[in-house]
Amino acid sequence: MTGNWFALYPPVGGGRGAYSRMVEELREHGQCHLPALAGRDGRFAQTAAARFTDLADDLWHQLEAELGLGRAPDRLVLFGFSMGALIATEMAARLQQRGTGVRGLVVAGCPPPHLLAGRAVHTLPDEELTVALTAQGTVPRIVLDDPELLSTMVPVWRADCAAVASHPRRPVILDCPVHALGGTEDPLASEADLAVWPRLGGVGSSVRLLPGDHAAVLDRQDLMAAAVLAAADCPSEVGTRW
Numbered sequence: 698m699t700g701n702w703f704a705l706y707p708p709v710g711g712g713r714g715a716y717s718r719m720v721e722e723l724r725e726h727g728q729c730h731l732p733a734l735a736g737r738d739g740r741f742a743q744t745a746a747a748r749f750t751d752l753a754d755d756l757w758h759q760l761e762a763e764l765g766l767g768r769a770p771d772r773l774v775l776f777g778f779s780m781g782a783l784i785a786t787e788m789a790a791r792l793q794q795r796g797t798g799v800r801g802l803v804v805a806g807c808p809p810p811h812l813l814a815g816r817a818v819h820t821l822p823d824e825e826l827t828v829a830l831t832a833q834g835t836v837p838r839i840v841l842d843d844p845e846l847l848s849t850m851v852p853v854w855r856a857d858c859a860a861v862a863s864h865p866r867r868p869v870i871l872d873c874p875v876h877a878l879g880g881t882e883d884p885l886a887s888e889a890d891l892a893v894w895p896r897l898g899g900v901g902s903s904v905r906l907l908p909g910d911h912a913a914v915l916d917r918q919d920l921m922a923a924a925v926l927a928a929a930d931c932p933s934e935v936g937t938r939w
Contacts, residue, residue, distance in 0.1 A: 701727035701772050701800075701929045704760060704788065706781035708806075708835060708915070709857040710850055712737040715781075719922035726931040728768070732759045736853040745856035747819075749864045753787045760788055770797040774928045778915055779835070779885070780861050782807035790869050798872055801928030802898065805878040805921055806914040808890035809897055811868040819858035823851050830854055833885070834912025874901040876924050878917075880909040 703723050707715035713731040720729050732738075735755065736745030746752035764770060770792055777785035782804035789802045808814075818829050827847070830836050840846050875898025879891040888906060895902035905924070907917060914921075 701774070701931060702730060702763075702768055703727055703925055703929070704730040704732070704763075704773060704775050704785070706732065706756065706775070706777035706784040706788075707734065708777075708779035708781050709830065709861070710836070710854045711781070715778075716776075716918060716921070719918040719925070722919075722922040723925060726926060726929065727772075730760065730763050732756050736856065741849075745853045745860075747856040747859040747863070749783070749787075749860045752860045753784060753791075756784055757788065757791055770799055772929075773799045774801045774803060774925050775799055776803045776805075776921065776925050777807070778805040778921070779807050779911070780857055783810060783813070783861065783864055786810060786869055786871075789871055789873060793871060793873070801874045801876065802871060803876045803878070803921070803924045803928055804894060805924075806880070806883060806886055806911055808886045809869070809893050810864060811866050812890045812893065813861070813864055813866050814885075815862070816858075817862060819855050819862055826854060826858070827851065830858075834910065835915055868897075870897055872899045874899050874903075874928060876902065876928055877904040878914060878921060878924055879904070879906055880911060880914045881906050882909060883911045883914065885911050 705716050712734060723729050733740055735743035746755060775785040775789050785802060785804060789799050792799050818826060821829060840850055875894050877891050877894035879886045881888060891904050895904050
């Protein structure tokens with residue numbers, strides 16, 4: 698298989714449906730690999746990973762399975778928002794370490810791994826954890842309005858936040874282009890931090906800022922799709938806006 702393909706990694710609490718709007722656009726240009734995370738995506742009986750290494754290992758095995766089908770790594774663009782950006786970066790580093798590399802990496806709403814702040818959100822009581830994540834604007838209203846669904850999601854949020862907190866924070870230097878997208882008022886990824894991303898990637902790396910906070914970035918799935926398509930050199934009406 699030699700066509701373009703895309704691997705998309707979700708933010709805290711997210712699953713395969715996290716990027717439904719951009720997936721629709723991307724599928725017009727290639728296959729989308731949407732990994733299944735424990736605690737969601739049909740894996741509800743499994744406990745979500747609370748250590749970043751465990752989470753990354755699980756998702757690495759899923760990516761390896763795709764490569765085993767004959768998909769070419771040099772046609773792969775990795776993408777992630779927030780926690781997903783850390784995962785996508787880890788996948789790019791592992792592929793580079795094994796000598797294959799990828800076509801490109803697109804990260805959004807996240808500082809480089811070595812600049813990640815030491816936040817212990819996962820240690821908060823359930824209600825305070827929910828408030829903290831809601832304040833970021835990335836918790837769907839449907840979850841907050843459904844007590845049963847909320848009780849199901851809190852352990853997943855806690856595990857995801859713990860996984861992020863346990864990230865080894867190693868500096869990463871990649872050969873592939875790295876494209877970063879962030880908000881000018883995002884408290885989780887400052888402009889200064891975002892400006893570092895292109896220095897960690899290869900020729901053609903870039904950074905783009907848009908007005909708004911953490912949630913404003915996630916709301917711009919059209920622009921995130923544009924970045925992914927641009928990294929794959931795919932012509933698209935959406936892609937022309939990156």
